[in-house]
Amino acid sequence: MSQELNVMEPVAKPPARLSGRSVWRLLSLFGAVLVALAGLRVITGQDMLTDAGTVRTTLTFAVPIALAALGGLWAERAGIINIGLEGMMILGTWFGAYFAWSTGSPWIGLAAGVLAGMAGGLLHAVATVTFAVDHIVSGVAINILMLGAMRYLSILVYADVPGAGASQSPTAPSFPVLSVPGVADALGPVASSGIPVVGDLASLVIGVTTRLSALTIIAILMIPATYLVLWKTAFGLRLRSVGENPDAAESLGVPVYTFKYIAVVISGGLAGMGGVFLAIVASQIYQEGQTGGRGYIGLAAMIFGNWRPGGLAMGAGLFGYTDALQIRGGGAAIHALLLLLAVVLLAAALWQVRRDRKGLAIAGAIAAVLLLVWYFTTDSLPRELATYSPHIATLLVLSLASQRLRPPAGVGKQWRASRS
Structure with missing residues (x-):
């Protein structure tokens, strides 16, 4: 020991x-x-x-x-x-x-x-x-x-x-x-x-x-x-x-x-x-x-x-x-988060430009613009969409963070003790 x-x-x-x-x-x-x-x-x-x-x-x-x-x-x-x-x-x-x-x-x-x-x-x-x-x-x-x-x-x-x-x-x-x-x-x-x-x-x-x-x-x-x-x-x-x-x-x-x-x-x-x-x-x-x-x-x-x-x-x-x-707050409170999410995506797009990942930068910028248009042309989210907003937010953040994940090396693997 x-x-x-x-x-x-x-x-x-x-x-x-x-x-x-x-x-x-x-x-x-x-x-x-x-x-x-x-x-x-x-x-x-x-x-x-x-x-x-x-x-x-x-x-x-x-x-x-x-x-x-x-x-x-x-x-x-x-x-x-x-x-x-x-x-x-x-x-x-x-x-x-x-x-x-x-x-x-x-x-x-x-x-x-x-x-x-x-x-x-x-x-x-x-x-x-x-x-x-x-x-x-x-x-x-x-x-x-x-x-x-x-x-x-x-x-x-x-x-x-x-x-x-x-x-x-x-x-x-x-x-x-x-x-x-x-x-x-x-x-x-x-x-x-x-x-x-x-x-x-x-x-x-x-x-x-x-x-x-x-x-x-x-x-x-x-x-x-x-x-x-x-x-x-x-x-x-x-x-x-x-x-x-x-x-x-x-x-x-x-x-x-x-x-x-x-x-x-x-x-x-x-x-x-x-x-x-x-x-x-x-x-x-x-x-x-x-x-x-x-x-x-x-x-x-x-x-x-x-x-x-x-x-x-x-x-x-x-x-x-x-x-x-x-x-x-229903759809009105979640609607306010669209503006914050758009700003975050724009910042992420600029970061991807600095890392010379133009494809990801363009995709992030397009998504940010669409969210801004959505925010300024509506006053509230539909009730059905607001209900599932936690799931959508979780999936979105997981997708953005997935590149830096490091699971334990042996997770999910079957293991048997060695025989002496």
Whole structure:
């Protein structure tokens, strides 16, 4: 084991040296986004672009996606593709709502939902790690199986329960709602002043510090916790080595099968927590189909984030923000983003010109001009298009970011221990 640590220790040092630059990039990106949205708010008059209510709604939509993305990150960093996140979230929604309702405690519901998701992860690990079933086939099978199984359980359990039935549970108790004392009172006048950037920043601070569910805070803390475990500990180094090169990891004494099992079970638990959030925080009730493909969207957010916790958080935030705008403001709020998107595409086109990629530059410029024409000739987006704007935004950003992605080298590959 000492040989293992001596050989692998130098590999852990480069991320530590780069962390300062990574934090600076994130802060710079955050500042640029805040300034852009503040300017867009002033130009378009759409105050909800940055108000505290939009921030809180964004968190409500982004948290379950971020938890699913974290689940995908854990699994894929160990070399396992977890398409079954959707089914594990379904397990979390049903068991979380049922145990919260039957015991009267949302915390017991949280524990039950996480354990149910971990059970789904264990099933996926047995299929993919032990029996070498194709990862995609196993994940899709879990999604289909869990959807039908939860409907069967609902019919079995809620048949004689008032207000419940085959497709929904009774109302579950909610988690405590927390606020930082004094923040809203101190920053409220600043937020309502309308001062560009300053007022928008105040609204952001109010949104992330007031009227937050306890589970929202726990879920947000999972992002830095994942980073610390996977990138700052020997355990995380070994787990990531399993996803990069399992043969090399095995030669250094790392129990590859064990780490794959641990990663996929944790992946299922995080997805189950996302399901609990949907059932208890977002709606206080289990409803059939309420995951709405968020397991798949979580995978998209993970890919957008380049298999890093900070990046996937931004991907989840992007989807949550566009979803929050279309819920709160409909087509008018989403319509304002057309102007911002056009400016971004023009900037991207200029960047491609500098890199001598004329084809991409021309395509970006044409798309930007079309968006500008669309913005100035309309006042609002059609309701149907606004509803799917989060999906469109996610696909657009994924397509723009796809050239710089680096998945773990061993992800999705079947592996067998060498025979001595």
